[in-house]
Amino acid sequence: MMTTPLQAKPTILVVDDTPDNIDLLCAVLEHDYRTKIAVNGERALKIARGEAKPDLILLDIMMPGMSGYDVCKALKADPATRDIPVIFVTAMSEVADEQLGLSLGAVDYITKPVSAPIVLARIKTQLSMKRVHDFLRDQNQFLVTEVELRTREIVALQDVTIHTMASLAETRDSETGNHIRRTAHYVKALAERLRTNPRFAAFLTDETIELLFKSAPLHDIGKVGIPDRILLKPGRFEPYEMEIMKTHTTLGRDAIMTAERELGIEVDFLKYAKEIAYGHQEKWDGSGYPLGLAGDAIPISARLMAVADVYDALISRRVYKEGMSHEEAVAIITAGRGQHFDPDMVDAFLALQDEFIAIAKQYADSDQDMERKRETLELFTKVADAN
Incomplete structure (x- = not known):
């Protein structure tokens, strides 16, 4: 018959200041368990x-220095030791003593003189319960870890989806590259500033602000449906061309809705992307498009994007024009307070001017970017002339 290896036996720590009690308990335990010994509370805690x-x-319980009660309190207060089962073995036999011991976190209470079969039975029961507890704790931790992993994967999938869709817009419009990055950061800065405003506090939570930041790059996704002869045209549009260009808001919203219908579900993280794509050309006074919404009827997400989009369009240089100065852009946005833009959002913008300037510099179009755009425009012009 094979014996259990010594290292596989559970380890019992015996804590008592009386040698005879230690010898008795160790003799009871020696066949089934490994034993460690501590003659005072301080040594017990160290082990x-x-x-x-x-x-x-x-x-x-009754020991010089720390009492058993004190040791139990210290064990249960320490995350590293609180899951170790404690059984009091003591000559204190009053009901109040046992009640106190159990209230401190002990799993059992045995009075001296001890009975070997009782001690072994109580230990076996508690170790079995500990194994179940440890298994459930490990399973719970495994599930928590799995949930965290799946959550990170979902967030990464969302980021990749938005990035891919935004990149698609970039391939159709060479002017949009760093524009979509700058406007995303402008939107986040405005949202952070406005989160303490009573009008927006309930809406602008941490989660919402993060979703707005991720969704902002999709504001012009509908431009993928605009013909090249209009989308890439330098300078002003003819009236009929402008009407076609205006449809990019509806095209963008519908593209996202079509993707959701194909999936068979409405995707929460794209909610604000639809609002922004569809509503960022609406104006506070109702003169915008596509619906002519006014005031608070315009989604907050779209109002934020309106400020960010116009500011960046004003200061950005194009192949066919130089960008305005920051001061000129500020003057135009200020003039649009209460007409084009939500007044509170303009006030937030004015308070964030230094941050907007820093964002514009960090994500500025390089000379290489501008050369690439110039070449794209020249190629388009040649193709258009040939046709």
């Missing part, structure tokens, strides 16, 4: 907190 923790502790 319990060590690298090789005991599986269970048999703890006397």
